Amino acid sequence: MTTDFTKTRALFDLPEGMIYLDGNSLGPLPRNVADRVAQTITGEWGQMVITGWNRAGWMDLPARVGDRIARLIGAEAGHVVMGDTLSIKVYQALASALEMNPDRRVILSDTGNFPSDLYMAEGLCKTLGPEYRLVTVAPQEVEAAIDDSVAVLMLTEVDYRTGRRHDMPALTAKAHAMGALAVWDLAHSAGATDVKVAEGRADFAVGCSYKYLNSGPGGPAFIYVAPRHVDVARPALSGWLGHEAPFAFDLDYRPGRGIDRMRVGTPPVLQLVALDAALDVWDGVRIADLRARSLELTDAFIKSVEAACPDLTLATPREHAMRGSQVSFRHPEGYAIMQALIARGVIGDFRAPDIIRFGFTPLFVGMDEVEQAVTILAEIMETRAWDRPEFKTRAKVT
Numbered sequence: 001m002t003t004d005f006t007k008t009r010a011l012f013d014l015p016e017g018m019i020y021l022d023g024n025s026l027g028p029l030p031r032n033v034a035d036r037v038a039q040t041i042t043g044e045w046g047q048m049v050i051t052g053w054n055r056a057g058w059m060d061l062p063a064r065v066g067d068r069i070a071r072l073i074g075a076e077a078g079h080v081v082m083g084d085t086l087s088i089k090v091y092q093a094l095a096s097a098l099e100m101n102p103d104r105r106v107i108l109s110d111t112g113n114f115p116s117d118l119y120m121a122e123g124l125c126k127t128l129g130p131e132y133r134l135v136t137v138a139p140q141e142v143e144a145a146i147d148d149s150v151a152v153l154m155l156t157e158v159d160y161r162t163g164r165r166h167d168m169p170a171l172t173a174k175a176h177a178m179g180a181l182a183v184w185d186l187a188h189s190a191g192a193t194d195v196k197v198a199e200g201r202a203d204f205a206v207g208c209s210y211k212y213l214n215s216g217p218g219g220p221a222f223i224y225v226a227p228r229h230v231d232v233a234r235p236a237l238s239g240w241l242g243h244e245a246p247f248a249f250d251l252d253y254r255p256g257r258g259i260d261r262m263r264v265g266t267p268p269v270l271q272l273v274a275l276d277a278a279l280d281v282w283d284g285v286r287i288a289d290l291r292a293r294s295l296e297l298t299d300a301f302i303k304s305v306e307a308a309c310p311d312l313t314l315a316t317p318r319e320h321a322m323r324g325s326q327v328s329f330r331h332p333e334g335y336a337i338m339q340a341l342i343a344r345g346v347i348g349d350f351r352a353p354d355i356i357r358f359g360f361t362p363l364f365v366g367m368d369e370v371e372q373a374v375t376i377l378a379e380i381m382e383t384r385a386w387d388r389p390e391f392k393t394r395a396k397v398t
């Protein structure tokens with residue numbers, strides 16, 4: 001049976017009159033989340049207080065919710081755990097992977113990667129010593145740059161700016177053939193594409209939950225460790241909840257069994273409950289249907305915008321295999337154009353220096369929204385409605 005996306009659309013609370021094309025940055029609110037979180041606050045925290053850790057199962061949430069995400073990213077059950085923010089999870093995965101390749105010193109990434117991933121890698125190299133190096137090349141040059149000096153290939157599968165998608169299985173296979181490990185960041189693929197970490201042979205994968213998985217602002221990140229590594233990967237951030245027996249309060253650290261060792265400290269229970277509720281939306285969704293629908297929506301958007309707005313330059317690859325679930329266009333006045341769109345109720349975002357970015361989440365975006373968004377964008381471009389001082393002042397968050 002194919003997925004009914006009108007049904008999933010009805011599970012979201014979207015503001016009246018808004019066309020929301022920013023689910024790639026912050027997913028909207030699923031209808032059931034507020035009640036579930038309220039119930040956790042008053043019924044669990046309010047009534048059970050500290051006994052909630054056992055009675056309400058708070059302590060098991062990171063693994064239980066991780067399992068629900070495992071299905072969405074094609075991971076083996078029991079190999080995904082939640083916690084911390086994505087930047088922290090990038091650090092963890094990278095540190096463990098580097099240690100598993102002790103004779104090499106190079107982390108290879110690309111210039112399209114999200115800066116925080118690169119910053120974390122840089123910081124880790126500084127901590128480890130002067131021989132460690134982060135090397136970045138252009139996204140299309142990654143494959144050729146994987147040689148036998150590389151310890152870890154660290155890539156974000158879908159480029160946050162352009163929406164370009166790397167070939168995870170092919171690049172991972174090349175990394176393995178060269179004796180390197182592969183760490184994949186799924187921030188813009190989990191819940192957006194048909195990502196298959198197990199089939200693609202990723203060694204580690206990480207991602208956030210507040211984008212296409214709709215956990216709300218500040219929701220926790222996830223980390224996946226391949227079954228073949230999970231009992232050998234040493235957690236660089238050795239917090240008490242990654243210990244084999246946290247409540248033994250031993251003075252020495254011993255890593256926990258399996259993926260639990262990637263936990264660090266106290267889980268963010270309220271955010272995990274919000275995420276758990278938000279994941280209910282995915283229950284009837286087949287990932288293959290999601291991918292097919294996403295490509296239909298992005299194809300339609302590209303075609304209509306190119307026909308109606310000749311001044312905008314497509315930054316996203318046309319080829320399906322090379323595209324995530326967002327479409328980006330370049331224009332020197334991109335920031336003002338996006339502000340003008342937002343003023344008209346079409347919410348996308350801007351990424352410096354000149355990218356306007358639109359995310360297409362089939363769960364709540366349909367062909368009607370695609371057409372309406374293009375009509376408004378075309379009007380703004382034709383009338384130069386963006387050319388006003390109030391659209392040119394940069395806000396703190398773009």
Ligand SMILES: *Cc1c(COP(=O)(O)O)cnc(C)c1O
Nearest residue numbers: 085086087114116156160185187
């Ligand atoms: C969104 C995003 C982040 C954000 O990291 P946080 O620690 O959650 O703020 C990191 N990396 C990538 C690739 C992202 O897309």
